[in-house]
Each structure stands twice: as structure tokens, then as C-alpha cells.
């Protein structure tokens with residue numbers, strides 16, 4: 001047990017250790033200082049304002065657990081969190097008529113970090129684009145300029161049997177998808193619907209990237225790869241799409257600034273196949289908005305469940321958004337079946353990468369691992385011989401452990 005805990009900690013630390021981001025004056029230091037990206041030192045501030053966006057479906061269930069875990073960790077570490085709960089997504093539509101109220105964006109901008117659950121649901125699926133919950137989330141990401149989305153996929157030894165892939169394939173997988181989050185086909189114009197003279201309807205979108213956008217996310221990813229195992233795989237569709245052709249050209253140009261990182265390129269169709277064939281070949285993956293969305297969901301299943309993958313969405317300046325990669329799971333909402341680990345691990349990323357509170361983050365990482373070691377599982381990661389419990393109990397088990405976990409966190 002001790003060995004596996006150690007292994008897991010190593011894996012959880014596989015994002016750069018000195019990649020601290022202090023609130024407000026955050027900037028990432030990139031090699032040549034060409035972008036406003038720099039590794040800030042941990043902050044001395046011990047009181048933080050956190051915007052809490054529970055959202056829809058299982059969002060409120062998993063954020064309640066993560067908020068309690070943050071509060072409890074804070075009480076042990078002498079950190080005070082001032083949570084301000086705001087509306088986003090379907091919940092905001094029902095209350096205010098828009099998916100991202102101005103007040104939510106303004107409060108989020110003024111806070112130190114944002115903890116988000118998930119948005120969306122059947123009720124709003126037929127809404128026009130501007131009134132979809134998903135539009136609110138995209139507006140939030142755009143409004144906060146969080147262009148760099150980190151989605152680490154780490155296989156915990158305790159969950160190897162929860163993966164649908166063979167043990168020998170998933171054992172030791174530790175990769176991170178760096179997804180460009182505020183560009184590409186999600187935001188490209190023109191977009192919309194049209195009808196021709198014969199009454200034939202079209203829906204259209206534009207995949208577009210500027211050199212600046214590609215350079216920013218590429219440098220970000222190189223910095224991450226440099227502090228991990230030094231391997232970066234850029235995923236594109238440069239055999240077909242012009243935006244990908246530019247992407248590949250810029251990645252190759254930026255690579256000259258990082259001679260110590262081994263760069264490879266892969267077409268997205270091959271990458272999606274390679275991820276299930278031999279995922280251990282990957283260390284850091286950098287890709288565009290839509291490919292990153294899809295590949296990270298695929299990577300989640302390597303780890304056992306989409307309920308296990310946290311994420312951090314970061315900007316050059318201002319607060320980051322920390323959220324699980326899963327959605328609002330309307331099929332299990334309100335049944336206490338949701339796996340809260342992804343949101344709790346997102347809260348740990350918030351502490352580590354959003355606030356520079358690394359020790360507090362490690363408490364959470366440790367408590368998550370210990371909860372898994374003690375056999376507690378939600379249905380999505382259940383396997384024979386483990387204990388099937390609900391979302392709330394997982395939260396209680398995580399917090400019950402903090403006392404015993406203290407000594408082990410160094």
C-alpha cells in the first residue's frame with residue numbers, strides 16, 4: 001500500500017512542481033519571455049475569494065463535496081476561503097434568462113479562482129445557440145481569457161481494474177492534454193445557419209487559428225513538457241486542414257526555443273487510435289480546442305472513468321477556472337451516484353496552480369489516494385472486492401482522512 005501511494009504521489013506531481021501561479025499577478029514565464037506567461041512564486045496571502053459555479057445536473061453534487069474538502073483543508077492549513085456562489089448554465093437561464101449573467105462574469109473576474117461543476121441538460125438542449133447552457137461556459141472561458149486547458153490523465157494503480165482497457169496497457173499511464181481553449185472552431189467566424197434558393201439548409205463553422213494563438217499554447221505546452229518527461233506530441237490534421245497546417249508550422253518554429261524537448265507530430269485520427277493502443281507513449285499532448293475536447297474524454301477512460309479527470313484552465317492574467325472534464329451527467333443527476341473525485345482533484349489543482357498553495361493541494365491528493373486505497377468507489381469505478389458508495393460518502397471519507405493524512409504530507 002505504501003508503495004502504491006508513493007507511486008501515485010509521483011504521478012500526481014507530474015505537472016511541473018514549480019509551476020505556481022499566484023492570484024491576480026499571474027503570468028507564465030516562457031523561455032524567451034515572448035509571451036506574458038511566467039512561473040510566479042507562491043503567494044503569502046492566506047485568504048482567498050473563490051467563485052463557486054455549481055451549474056447543472058451533478059454539478060451541485062460534486063461541487064458541494066469539493067467545497068467542503070477545500071474548507072476542511074483550509075482549516076488545517078490556516079487558509080480562509082470566501083466562497084461566492086453564482087449562476088451559470090441552465091441554472092442561470094432559469095433564473096435570469098441568460099446562461100452567463102454579467103454579475104457572474106464580473107464576480108468571477110474579481111475572484112482569485114473559480115471552481116466549476118458542470119453545465120447543461122435535456123431541458124435546455126433545444127434552446128437556440130445564444131440561450132444554451134454551453135454558450136455560457138464558452139463565454140466564461142472567453143471572458144476570462146483562459147486559453148490554456150490542462151487535463152492530466154493519470155492511472156491510479158487502485159483503479160486499474162476499473163479501466164475498460166487491459167491492465168498492461170493502462171499501468172503507468174501519466175499524460176497531460178494541453179488543450180487550446182479560447183480559439184479554433186468553437187469561436188471561429190463565420191458561423192451559423194443559412195438556407196439556399198432551393199430551401200436546402202446548411203450549418204457552418206470556421207476552424208481558425210492565428211499565429212499568436214498557436215504560439216501561446218505551444219510555448220505553454222513546451223514549458224509543461226520540459227518539466228515533465230521532456231516529450232511533446234502535437235496533434236493536428238495537417239494533412240487536410242489549413243488551420244492545422246499553420247499549427248504544425250508554428251509548432252516546428254517554436255520548437256527551436258526548446259531543443260531539450262523531444263517533439264513529435266501526429267494526425268488526430270492516428271492519435272485517437274494510439275491513445276487506446278499504447279497510451280504510455282504519451283507524455284504531454286498539445287492540440288487545438290476541438291481535438292483536445294475529444295481526446296481528453298478518450299484519455300479519461302484509460303484511467304477508469306470520466307469521473308476521475310480534473311482540469312485547470314489558465315490565462316496569462318487573472319483567475320483560472322478549475323473543473324472536472326465531465327459534463328452534467330443528467331442520466332444520474334440527483335441520485336447521489338456521481339463520482340466527485342474529478343472535482344475534488346480540480347480543487348487540488350486550484351490550490352496548486354491557481355493559488356500556489358502546494359501543501360494544501362497535497363493534502364487533498366493524499367486523501368483522495370487514501371480513500372481509494374481503503375476501497376471506496378462510486379459505481380463508475382467500482383470493481384469486485386471494493387465498497388460501492390455514493391457521492392456524499394466519498395466526500396465524507398476524503399475528509400475523515402485528513403487527520404491521519406497530515407503526517408504523511410511533506
Ligand SMILES: NC(=O)c1ccc[n+]([C@@H]2O[C@H](COP(=O)([O-])OP(=O)(O)OC[C@H]3O[C@@H](n4cnc5c(N)ncnc54)[C@H](O)[C@@H]3O)[C@@H](O)[C@H]2O)c1
Nearest residue numbers: 118119120121307325326327328329330331332338339380
Ligand atoms: N464542462 C462542462 O460543463 C460539460 C462538459 C461536457 C458536457 N457537458 C454537458 O453535459 C450534458 C451531458 O453531456 P454528456 O452526457 O455528453 O456527457 P457527461 O460527461 O455529462 O456524461 C457522459 C457519461 O458519463 C457519465 N458521467 C459523467 N460524469 C460522471 C461522474 N462524475 N460520475 C459518474 N459518471 C459520470 C454520465 O452518467 C454519462 O453516462 C450536456 O448538456 C453537455 O453539453 C458539460
Ligand SMILES: CC(C)[C@H](C(=O)O)[C@@H](O)C(=O)O
Nearest residue numbers: 120134135137138293325327
Ligand atoms: C460543454 C462544452 C461546451 C465543453 C466543451 O466542448 O469544451 C465540454 O465538452 C468540456 O470539455 O468542457
